[in-house]
Amino acid sequence: MGKPDAEGHGPADGLPGLPPEWGRIVVPDDASALADEAAQLRRELRRATGDHTRQLTLPLLVLVVALLTTMAGLVAVAWPRTSRGTDRPTPAPYTPHATVAGRALPALDLVDAGQAPVPLRGLLPAMIILVDGCPCPERIAEATTAAPPGVTVITVAGGRAIATAPPGGRGVRALADPAGGLRSFLGQPVRSDTLTALLVDRAGTVTRVLPDLGTVDSYRNDLIALAG
Numbered sequence: 001m002g003k004p005d006a007e008g009h010g011p012a013d014g015l016p017g018l019p020p021e022w023g024r025i026v027v028p029d030d031a032s033a034l035a036d037e038a039a040q041l042r043r044e045l046r047r048a049t050g051d052h053t054r055q056l057t058l059p060l061l062v063l064v065v066a067l068l069t070t071m072a073g074l075v076a077v078a079w080p081r082t083s084r085g086t087d088r089p090t091p092a093p094y095t096p097h098a099t100v101a102g103r104a105l106p107a108l109d110l111v112d113a114g115q116a117p118v119p120l121r122g123l124l125p126a127m128i129i130l131v132d133g134c135p136c137p138e139r140i141a142e143a144t145t146a147a148p149p150g151v152t153v154i155t156v157a158g159g160r161a162i163a164t165a166p167p168g169g170r171g172v173r174a175l176a177d178p179a180g181g182l183r184s185f186l187g188q189p190v191r192s193d194t195l196t197a198l199l200v201d202r203a204g205t206v207t208r209v210l211p212d213l214g215t216v217d218s219y220r221n222d223l224i225a226l227a228g
Contacts, residue, residue, distance in 0.1 A: 105204045106185055110175040113162045118175055120182075123152045125202040125226040129213065130183065132158030133190045139213055143197070144172050146216045148227040156182055158190070201226055 105124075109117040120128075127143055144153045157176045177183065186196065188211065195213035199222050200206050208222050 100186060100198075100209050101206050103206055105198075105200050105206055106181060108177070108179075108181045108185075110156060110177050110182075111160065112173075112175055115160065118173070120154075120175075121204050123154060123173060124200055124204060125150065126152040126154050126200055127219075127223060127226070128154045128156060128182070128198045128200060130158075130186075130196045131155050132183070133192055133194045133196070136193075136195050136213075139195055140172075142216045143213070143219075143223075146220055147223050151223055151226045158183070199223070199226060 105121060108120045110120055112118050127147060129140060129143065131140070140153070140155060147153050152173060154173045154175060157174075158180065160176050160178050162174050162176050183190070186198070186209070188196070194211075197210040197213045197219070198206055199208045199210075199219070207226070208219070210219060213219075
């Protein structure tokens, strides 16, 4: 043991055929002499394995959290939403431009049943009722009855169709507004089943706007003031 090979290679001592850089290798007769080196080697292997496991644990944990977050978002988007009821929200009542009251009525020319032009300011003082949303003959008859002498009740239809005045109406003029100038002046849309009225004094100033013409009691005093 420890002799060179036939060609003269190998160390004089130690095991043959091993690289020279390994140095001298001594094999003890009793294997228990290697117990300390074996225990140290096992400790080093366990420490290396633990470090490797910790290095893999953190990226895996981040990946799992990201996957769970993504899946939760997809479920929230795709999950059918529970209906809170079939009731639709009630729209807020329309409020006309506050600046209309106190402004001067434009010099508009409307048309009568024969399509002849009629200057609107030539019929003042007047209660002008827009009937393009509702004919409502009962309301018009009430206004006509409540109007004092000298105050004209004017019904204004959209387009060129003339609304029929109430039977026996005193001081009623039925006109049409083909250009829509009066409705544009009010700045509000047509609403079905609704009458809109303006009260204009003899100087041409709008004294009040009634976006939804109600009972006579709500505007009787305004009619009396127009006749003064």
